[in-house]
Amino acid sequence: MEIVEVGPRDGLQNEKNVLPASVKIAYVERAVAAGLRRIEVAAFARPDRVPQMADAEEVLRGVPRDTGVRYAALVLNGRGLDRALALGESRPDEINYVVVATDEFSRRNQGMSTAGSLAAFRSVACRARDAGFFVTLTVAAAFGCPFTGVVSASRVRDIVAEAGPLDEICLADTIGVGVPVQVTELAAAVRSVEPAAPLRAHFHNTRNTGYANAVAAVGAGFVALDASLGGIGGCPFAPAATGNIATEDLAYLLNRSALETGVDVTVAAATGTWIGERLGLAAVPAQLGRAGDFLAASGTAS
Amino acid sequence: MEIVEVGPRDGLQNEKNVLPASVKIAYVERAVAAGLRRIEVAAFARPDRVPQMADAEEVLRGVPRDTGVRYAALVLNGRGLDRALALGESRPDEINYVVVATDEFSRRNQGMSTAGSLAAFRSVACRARDAGFFVTLTVAAAFGCPFTGVVSASRVRDIVAEAGPLDEICLADTIGVGVPVQVTELAAAVRSVEPAAPLRAHFHNTRNTGYANAVAAVGAGFVALDASLGGIGGCPFAPAATGNIATEDLAYLLNRSALETGVDVTVAAATGTWIGERLGLAAVPAQLGRAGDFLAASGTAS
Incomplete structure (x- = not known):
């Protein structure tokens, strides 16, 4: 089972304590040392909106390469993709784009409806695939929306059906209600329109x-699970939310x-x-x- | 699905902050108000060993009756059963006895081997059933022992096979490693010897x-799950352990x-x-x- 380490991006993104790029790079190095081979390390977002991600380029230039690790970056639009491409040899291996499942949450988060965001995705995805990126579409709030409640499986199915070609679909329980x-x-709903x-x-x-x-x-046949080391990360739309599921706890469960x-x-x-100490947290989740x-x-072998 | 509220017993048992019986009774009253209908409220243990349970009789005399709620109490030996019987109309409905799955843990916890504890159980269970109690046997550390590591399913099966007649089998992950x-x-191992x-x-x-x-x-067909309101409770043999799974979080998951x-x-x-506030906890799990x-x-109806 593949664990995708998202701590350096989703874990840090909403932390008020902005870490220097050197600490983020050390975080990635430690993740690699722990055995993680797929890591989301940055978001190409507006620095004034997401200060923690302002140094995306510096992080991507600094993370270890030639280790068999694939790096992903979140891209919000064509400008973000331009930034990824401009990195040349230091560009990420994967591009992740987020469509929010409900119009209300999508408007608050991205300033456009779900359909508008999907249209933007198709354009970004086409360019990204032509440039050789592995492209993931994340359907955010797929398990529920903080503003409108339960999201139906048919809604998620219809979003995926409209997405066009992609390499992977990620279903996200953004606010932790699923x-x-x-x-x-x-899974069944998505497979009915995207079986492959x-x-x-x-x-x-x-x-x-x-x-x-x-x-x-x-x-249900999912082949990859996102998690963050320490279980850090929150959602600005779910203030009391704890973070992502924790990489170490998930690995304990799966390995055993x-x-x-x-x-x-x-x-x-x-x-x-x-990383909890770097962020000044009293304890990590x-x-x-x-x-x-x-x-x-316990010293037991198996 | 039946949730057995164990906060008043397993949740409180190892808390250093000993609560007065009036607070424990209020805890039970609130549990009943929350809809719980099966509650483990006390342990008949030596007061010098388990000070939090010293007022078992007072709690059992004070909890609300005629509400359709069944009360359980932990009994460690024949003397504990005598105490339960002496309560007359205020006696518990159910008796729970714990056998620890490994000899090492059993000796440290109960001062006897697993086989010795099982022999004691058969004697207590026989008297308890004759007196009309519903009798549960809990196999503690069934998922792993802090001293000797993994516990095999065949070990748990053999313990159940030796238990004699009982009304229910509870498999406990006492140290939270399962x-x-x-x-x-x-479940399959236990059913092979106790199918009913x-x-x-x-x-x-x-x-x-x-x-x-x-x-x-x-x-796997279990019909009841233990949980504690707030998720309070720990294990003295697993000092960093958090508590039982929390009743409210489990109910959220199951109801949905x-x-x-x-x-x-x-x-x-x-x-x-x-209850977290009563115990002086900064936060409950x-x-x-x-x-x-x-x-x-979110105001959504379904």
């Missing part, structure tokens, strides 16, 4: 359903379920604690750094 | 696997999965916050009190 049965329903595209899921643990949803996603992730949970947990890896602690 | 595949394996007894599960969220395990338990629990998540979440019930907040 439950496992929705994971299964949404690999599915990736993005869960927040806001109401303690994130890890149960991750297990449901494995069962015969779904090897390649992630060393001990190194990952230490990195989760480390991840539990493994406090509880310890059961097998390592 | 993963969903173990839930399924253990209802299964109940007890999870701690120490490594963020508790809610995923609960969903797996539903899938068409597995109606009868629990009002808003009332439950308020009670979780309330439950998330719903902070995040809010998605459906109530």
Whole structure:
């Protein structure tokens, strides 16, 4: 099972404490050392809107290459794609674009309707694919909207049907309201219109359903799961939300379920604690750094 | 799906801040108001060993009756059963006895081997059943032991096979190390020797696997799940452990999965916050009190 490390982007994005690029690069280096091989490291957003991502270019120039790691960056529009392309050899391997599932949330977040955002995506995606990027479309708020409530599976299906060609579909529970049965329903709905595209899921643990949803996603055939070291990250539209599901806790669960992730949970947990300290957090949402890896602690081999 | 509220017993048991019986009774009253109909309210233990449970009789005399609620109490031995019987009309409806799955943990916890504890259980259970109590056997550390590591499903199976007649089997992840595949394996192992007894599960969220395990338990045919309002409770043998899975968060997950629990998540979440304040906790592990019930907040009917 593939874990996509999103801490350097989604984890940090809404943290008020803006970290220097050197710390972000060290965070990525530690993620690589923990065994992560796919990392979302930056967003090409307006620096005045997302100050934490203002140094996207510097981060992408500084992360380790030739390690077999694929780097992803969030792109909001054509200008963001221009910035990614301008990086030349330091450009990301993957482009991720977000469409918000409801018009109300989409307007507040992106200043346009879902349909408008989808139209923009098709244009960006076409250029990105021509330029050789792997292109992911994330459907945000696919499990529920903070303004309009439950999102139907048919709504998500229709969005995906309108997306045009893409390399991967990511269904995101942006505000952490989803439950496992929705994971299964949404997977079936998306597959009814896009049977071939690999599915990736993005869960927040806001109401303690994130890890149960991750297990449901494995069962529903998703091949990749987003997570952040330390479980950092929040959503400005869900102020009390805790962060993404934590990479170390997810890896503990999957590794012990015969779904090897390649992630060393001990190194990952230490990195989760480390990034929490860099951010000045009293504690990170991840539990493994406090509880310890059961097998390592008990000295049992299997 | 039935949620067994264990906050007044397992949730409080290891809290250093000993609450007066009046607060414990108020806790139970609030649990009843939240819709819980099966509540573990006390342990008949030695007051010098478990000071928080010293007022077991006073609590059992004070909790509301004639509300359709069944009360359970933990009994450690024949003397504990004598105390339960001496309560007369205020006695609990159910007796719960714990056998620890590994000899090492059992000796440290109960001063005897697993086999010795099982022998004691058979004697207590026989008397308890004759006296009309519903009898549950909990196999503690069924998912792993802090001293000897992984516990095999065959070990748990053999313990259940030796238990003699009982009304329910509860499999407990006492130190919070379990993963969903173990839930399924253990259910099959136990059913191979006790096909008829209802299964109940007890999870701690120490490594963020508790809610995923609960969903797996539903899938494996367990009919009851332990949880504590606020998610309070720890284990003295797992010092960094967080508590039981939280009643409000579990009810949110199950209610939204068409597995109606009868629990009002808003009332439950308020009670979780309330008991945390009584205990002087900065925050409870439950998330719903902070995040809010998605459906109530968004005003969507379904």
